[in-house]
Amino acid sequence: MDISNYLYLSAILFTIGAVGVTIRRNAIVVFMCVELMLNACNLAFVTFSRLHGTLDGQVASFFTMVVAACEVVVGLAIIVTMYRSRRSASVDDASLLKR
Amino acid sequence: MTSSTHLVYLIALPLFSSALLLLLGRIADKWGHYVATAVSATTFLIGLSEFFAMRSREGAARSSVQTLFNWISVGSFKVDAALLLDQLSICFVLLITGVGTLIHIYSIAYMSHDRDRRRFFAYLNLFVAAMLLLVLGNSYLNLYVGWEGVGLASYLLIGFWNERPAYAVAAKKAFVANRVGDIGLSLAIMIAFAQFGSVSFDGVKAGVPHASTAALTALGAMILLAATGKSAQFPLQSWLGDAMAGPTPVSALIHAATMVTAGVYLITRSNFIFDASPTARVLVVIVGAITLLFGAIVGTAKDDIKKALAASTMSQIGYMILATGLGPIGYAFAIMHLLTHGFFKASMFLGAGSVMHGMNDEVNMRKYGALRKAMPITAATFGLGYLAIIGVPPFAGFYSKDKIIETAFNAGGAKGWLLGGAALLGAAITAFYMTRVFILTFTGKSRWDDEAHPHESPSLMWIPMVVLSIGSVASGFLFNSGNALVNWLAPVVNSANFHSEKELMKPIVVSLLALAVVVLGAGYAFLKYRADVPVVAPEKVSLFTKAARRDLGQDDLNDLLLVRPGQALTTALVKTDENVIDGTVRGIAWLVQYLSYSSKKIQNGYVRSYALIMALGALALVATIWVVTL
Numbered sequence: 001m002d003i004s005n006y007l008y009l010s011a012i013l014f015t016i017g018a019v020g021v022t023i024r025r026n027a028i029v030v031f032m033c034v035e036l037m038l039n040a041c042n043l044a045f046v047t048f049s050r051l052h053g054t055l056d057g058q059v060a061s062f063f064t065m066v067v068a069a070c071e072v073v074v075g076l077a078i079i080v081t082m083y084r085s086r087r088s089a090s091v092d093d094a095s096l097l098k099r
Numbered sequence: 100m101t102s103s104t105h106l107v108y109l110i111a112l113p114l115f116s117s118a119l120l121l122l123l124g125r126i127a128d129k130w131g132h133y134v135a136t137a138v139s140a141t142t143f144l145i146g147l148s149e150f151f152a153m154r155s156r157e158g159a160a161r162s163s164v165q166t167l168f169n170w171i172s173v174g175s176f177k178v179d180a181a182l183l184l185d186q187l188s189i190c191f192v193l194l195i196t197g198v199g200t201l202i203h204i205y206s207i208a209y210m211s212h213d214r215d216r217r218r219f220f221a222y223l224n225l226f227v228a229a230m231l232l233l234v235l236g237n238s239y240l241n242l243y244v245g246w247e248g249v250g251l252a253s254y255l256l257i258g259f260w261n262e263r264p265a266y267a268v269a270a271k272k273a274f275v276a277n278r279v280g281d282i283g284l285s286l287a288i289m290i291a292f293a294q295f296g297s298v299s300f301d302g303v304k305a306g307v308p309h310a311s312t313a314a315l316t317a318l319g320a321m322i323l324l325a326a327t328g329k330s331a332q333f334p335l336q337s338w339l340g341d342a343m344a345g346p347t348p349v350s351a352l353i354h355a356a357t358m359v360t361a362g363v364y365l366i367t368r369s370n371f372i373f374d375a376s377p378t379a380r381v382l383v384v385i386v387g388a389i390t391l392l393f394g395a396i397v398g399t400a401k402d403d404i405k406k407a408l409a410a411s412t413m414s415q416i417g418y419m420i421l422a423t424g425l426g427p428i429g430y431a432f433a434i435m436h437l438l439t440h441g442f443f444k445a446s447m448f449l450g451a452g453s454v455m456h457g458m459n460d461e462v463n464m465r466k467y468g469a470l471r472k473a474m475p476i477t478a479a480t481f482g483l484g485y486l487a488i489i490g491v492p493p494f495a496g497f498y499s500k501d502k503i504i505e506t507a508f509n510a511g512g513a514k515g516w517l518l519g520g521a522a523l524l525g526a527a528i529t530a531f532y533m534t535r536v537f538i539l540t541f542t543g544k545s546r547w548d549d550e551a552h553p554h555e556s557p558s559l560m561w562i563p564m565v566v567l568s569i570g571s572v573a574s575g576f577l578f579n580s581g582n583a584l585v586n587w588l589a590p591v592v593n594s595a596n597f598h599s600e601k602e603l604m605k606p607i608v609v610s611l612l613a614l615a616v617v618v619l620g621a622g623y624a625f626l627k628y629r630a631d632v633p634v635v636a637p638e639k640v641s642l643f644t645k646a647a648r649r650d651l652g653q654d655d656l657n658d659l660l661l662v663r664p665g666q667a668l669t670t671a672l673v674k675t676d677e678n679v680i681d682g683t684v685r686g687i688a689w690l691v692q693y694l695s696y697s698s699k700k701i702q703n704g705y706v707r708s709y710a711l712i713m714a715l716g717a718l719a720l721v722a723t724i725w726v727v728t729l
Contacts, residue, residue, distance in 0.1 A: 018710075018714055021707065021710045022707045022708075022710050022711045022714070023707065024707075025707075030706070030707075091705070091706045091707065092705055092706075092707075094706070095703070095704025095705055096704065
């Protein structure tokens with residue numbers, strides 16, 4: 001199977017994630033889109049690792065997973081706290097810092 | 100040359116007392132005027148002792164020098180702060196301190212009702228110090244310091260009652276006109292330094308024989324410009340009339356006897372320059388001749404007693420300046436007229452002050468009349484000064500003015516006739532306007548306001564007037580007997596070995612001519628003002644009188660040539676400043692503000708738009724890298 005298909009898939013997933021981040025308002029969905037972008041990157045890393053026959057890309061994707069796990073913990077905690085305080089998880093409502 | 104150790108006290112004492120009175124403030128109100136007067140009298144005594152010490156020495160040892168400190172030392176340029184007392188400066192020292200002391204005494208009474216009398220005396224002392232520095236400096240630079248000092252004192256004293264805007268304006272006008280002259284003096288100093296590498300009188304004198312004619316003429320012209328500013332000569336004469344805004348003792352001391360004659364001193368001191376430059380001498384006599392007629396004509400139409408006297412001062416200094424342009428003997432006669440003028444003009448100014456004192460500060464002569472009976476002493480002292488100025492023998496003015504007229508005729512040829520004629524005509528007009536002043540003030544019928552109660556002034560005021568009038572009687576005879584003053588000044592101005600070869604007329608003829616024109620002028624005034632004088636100045640007068648009342652258009656001319664273009668220039672500069680310079684600064688501020696307002700909109704608080712911008716930024720970065728590596 002042509003290796004470039006993996007890269008196409010990675011790019012499509014990344015694009016879906018990026019568009020999701022910019023157009024969705026629900027914080028949970030935005031958060032999932034971020035995860036999607038991270039995983040698209042992981043796919044690209046692994047693909048290139050396979051292409052070059054080295055383990056560097058696989059190591060990098062492990063790091064990404066660790067960072068993503070930490071991010072999930074912190075991010076979800078913030079979203080939950082936000083929801084508790086204002087009964088909404090819309091990111092547009094959290095725009096108080098502009099002033 | 101003798102070295103001296105106490106010349107500095109002449110300047111230091113009044114300077115110190117001036118500073119003391121100004122710094123102590125109201126504490127010194129009760130006794131400040133006594134201190135100032137005592138200090139002035141002390142300087143006079145020092146001057147007298149110096150004079151007698153000088154007389155006891157002979158020849159070159161007569162002039163004494165005191166070097167105070169090394170003032171400027173830059174490379175080859177060295178200026179010492181040094182004082183020089185020679186035959187010329189001692190005349191001035193005695194005049195300044197003598198007349199100055201009398202006027203200090205007079206002012207104690209004259210200013211007794213003024214709440215700022217202490218400040219007045221502080222300024223008077225400041226003036227005495229600055230004027231003494233002016234005549235004692237041994238270099239043009241030292242002289243310049245005194246020159247500026249008297250300008251400052253004059254400004255402060257003209258504007259002494261500066262709560263009246265017109266007086267403050269008069270002070271400003273005097274200061275500005277003087278500044279124009281001062282530029283002349285500073286340029287002269289620069290030329291002297293560039294040409295001779297020295298600014299001391301000795302250094303310049305030594306360099307004169309090697310200098311080019313053009314440089315000497317430029318130097319002479321600049322010195323003349325300085326003299327016209329300080330001595331109110333044409334074309335910088337317009338400030339003197341307005342300077343009468345100051346208290347009358349100031350007019351007597353500064354604007355009649357001493358400061359305004361500083362220009363004559365400067366030219367006489369620079370005699371070696373003018374002797375070497377005929378062109379500069381011609382300029383000097385032209386300025387002198389114009390001013391002596393100008394002042395005399397203006398004096399005929401003034402109803403304000405002080406302004407009439409001011410015009411007369413201008414005219415008399417015109418005589419002195421004319422004399423200084425007539426060669427070595429002329430300097431001596433200029434100084435002689437300067438000294439006699441110091442006596443009789445100060446005496447008349449103090450007389451005018453005494454009249455004003457008794458008439459509730461009224462200055463309009465049309466409201467005087469018949470004051471002879473109310474103020475006999477004032478009338479007598481003023482009368483003696485009057486006889487002296489018009490040149491009736493044997494009063495002082497006769498000797499000094501006659502000599503100048505005679506010297507003017509002796510200039511020879513057409514020049515002699517022209518200058519002599521101008522001087523004679525001036526003498527006739529002088530006799531006319533001074534007779535007018537005397538008749539309007541002291542004789543005829545009284546035209547006083549109802550509330551005026553003229554009375555003789557206190558003795559503190561009339562004693563100085565009497566002393567000065569004795570001077571105006573006797574000084575001319577004393578200076579002239581055996582050519583005393585001419586011989587005395589000879590070492591400085593080189594006047595002793597002077598013989599006129601182109602004598603147009605014998606001295607006795609000139610004297611008779613001068614007397615004849617004086618009688619004509621005085622007689623005409625007597626006939627004209629013998630009858631009743633209207634209290635309000637008549638409107639229907641000849642064009643000539645109208646012109647003289649407007650000071651022959653001196654202010655109109657200045658207005659047209661200098662003030663209006665100057666104002667247009669400053670208005671244009673202010674506009675430029677507001678629109679171009681401030682406009683640029685304000686434009687930049689506006690631009691920054693506009694940019695920040697418009698870029699602020701990006702910061703809208705929506706995470707998604709930040710994310711989008713971030714994504715676009717990343718895209719742009721990748722695109723850039725892609726383009727660069729392509």
